[in-house]
Amino acid sequence: MSRYFKEFTALVAAGLLGVAGASMFDREATAQRAEIGVAREVPPSREVAQYSFSPIVRRAAPAVVNVYVQRRVQTFSSPFANDPFFRQFFGDAFGQPSERIQSSLGSGVIVSPEGIVVTNTHVIRGRGETEIRIALADKREFDAKVLTQDDKTDIAILKIENGDHRFPTLELEDSDTLEVGDMVLAIGNPFGVGQTVTSGIVSALARSEIGNSxxxxxxxxxxxxxxxxxxxxxxxxSGKLVGINTMIFSQSGGSQGIGFAIPSNLVRLYVQGAAEGRKVERPWLGARLETVTRDMAEALGLDRVAGAVVARVSDKGPAASSGLIAGDVIVNVDGFEVGDARAVHYRLTTRGIGSQVKVGVIRKGQPQTLELTLVAAPQPGRDDVRNLAGQHPLDGARVSNILPAVADELGIDEGEGVVVLSVRRSSTAARLGFQPGDIIVQVGQVQVSTVSDLEKQLAVRQRMWLVAVRRGDKVFNLQVPG
Structure with a gap:
């Protein structure tokens, strides 16, 4: 009989003897311990001797790369050389242009043997001609090109050029399997000192108070x-990718224990889209959502401040077809609780176009479940969008009729006017402060309802331009000399 089995039987005997035999068991157990002694076996491995992340790091680290970005930008010797007023009178004599190289450094993750790399858009974004270099953990270096980038989600997909198609990779995990308290490792190149690994836990999930989208x-x-x-x-x-590190919350510029990562389920959509040569489309809901506030919760009789209120529903949109009505409060999507409007859009986006989802709502205090089919937003017609150019205040603006899909994308209400989609840098519209989401409602004394209306008014030269712009809940009146 082994000494371990003898010790085990002694412990079992202790439980059977009960309180009455406790003193006798103590004497027997003491004697048995004396017989066994205090000798202990040597741990068979380092992992048994001390808990170590090294097996995980050996598996994951080779697929984490450094992303070096160089941009050629034009600069001028004079601080006033870029000022249009000074250049109008003094020309280039006031400052000669010169070329300068700007360098930046970030990290990336290889997710396919062919060399598909995921990184952040803000790592590679910038003015001027850009060169991207990828450095692997084994010291190999390659050039890379951009396959796709999205400013709103801060996800960029790169492709390593002239590789051998045998790159180390990280497998994407289902980020919905994460729970608060799970151990995680962050691998990257902080401060350019070289690849570094840090450990921590998942502090929270579905943080939506930050970000642009x-x-x-x-x-x-x-x-x-x-x-x-x-x-x-x-x-x-398990050494699988659950997120792409993207930002920190810090007052000093260094880590203070609050970091944020893009979930792998959202990253997966962009990786698949880049591999298939298509752009990722967000499902069109056909409804405007607003995050539940404390006042809303009290008015609607909700037992907690969470969810998204349906503020309006577009006719013939997917939301209307599913049975959603204004006043419904969306509280879950496919069984996942949603804390606010952003969480709803995230769940719909990660489900993908063509999917059917079950949306849990509270309607007049009663829970209901509706089925929603996810479809892409209808494309604007040829006459719905214009790039404006000319001697007028909106030179350089891209504008559109306010279609339901456009209203959803920009978070605005459908109604009269023409919305600004984008503004070209250094254009007249940019210098006057026009922004995406601005709605042009009047030019001169004429109300503007469509892009065609706007073009007609801008075609007539004015000694003084009068433009009424709605931004949020306010209307601004702009006066610009013609």
Missing amino acids: DSQVFIQTDAAINPGNSGGALVDM
Whole structure:
């Protein structure tokens, strides 16, 4: 009989003897321990001797790369050389242009043997001609090109050029399997010191208070993330990719234990889209959502401040077809609770075009489940969008009729007017402060309802341009000399 079995039987005997035999058991157990002694076996491996992340790091780190970006930009020797007023009178004599190289550094993750790399858009974005270089953990370096980039989600997909199609990769995990408290590792190149690994836990899920897009949510972690980690990997204890590190909350510029990562389920959409040569489309809901506030919750009789209120529903849109009505409160999508409007859009986006989802709503205090078919937004017609140019205040603006899909995308109400989609840099419209989402409602004394109306009014030269612009809940009146 082995000494371990003898010790085990002694413990079992202790439980059977009860309180009455406790003193006798103590004497017997003491004697048995004396017989066994205090000798212990040598741990068979380092992993048994001490808990170590090294097996996970060996698996994941080779697929995490450094992303070097160089841009050629034009600069002038004089601080006034870029001022249009001074250049109008003094020309180039006031400052000679010169070329300068700007360099930046970030991280990325290889997700396919062919060399598809995921990083952040802000790592590679910038003015001027851009050169991207990828440095692997094994010191190999390659040029890379941009396949796709999205400013709203901050996701960029690169492709390594002239590779051998045998690159180390990280497998994307289902980020919905994460739970608060799970251990994670952040791998990247902070401050350019070289590849670094930090550990932490998942501090929170579905953080939506930050970011630029209404379909963005983030994984929050206390694993140290610093400048240069952007685009790097957040991996779980199986060595799979659960997120792309993207930003930190810090007052000092260094890690303070609050870092954010883009969930892998959103990253997966862009990887698949880039591989198939298509742009990722966000499903069109055909409804405007507003995050539930405390006042809304009290007015609607909700037992908690969470969810998204349907503020309006477009006729013949997917929301209307599913049975959603204004006043419904969306509380879950396919069983996943949603805390606000952004969380709803995120869930719909990650389900993808063509999917059917079950939307849980509270209607007049009663829970209901509706089925929603996800479709792409209808494309604007040829006469719906214009790039404006000419001697008028809106030179350089791209404008559109306010279609339901456009209203959804920009978070505005359908109604009269023409909306600004984008503004070209250094254009007249940009200098006057026009922004995407601005709605042109009047030019001169004439109300503007369509793009055609706007073009007609702009075609007539004015000694003084009068433009009424609605931005949010306010209307601004702009006066510009003709």
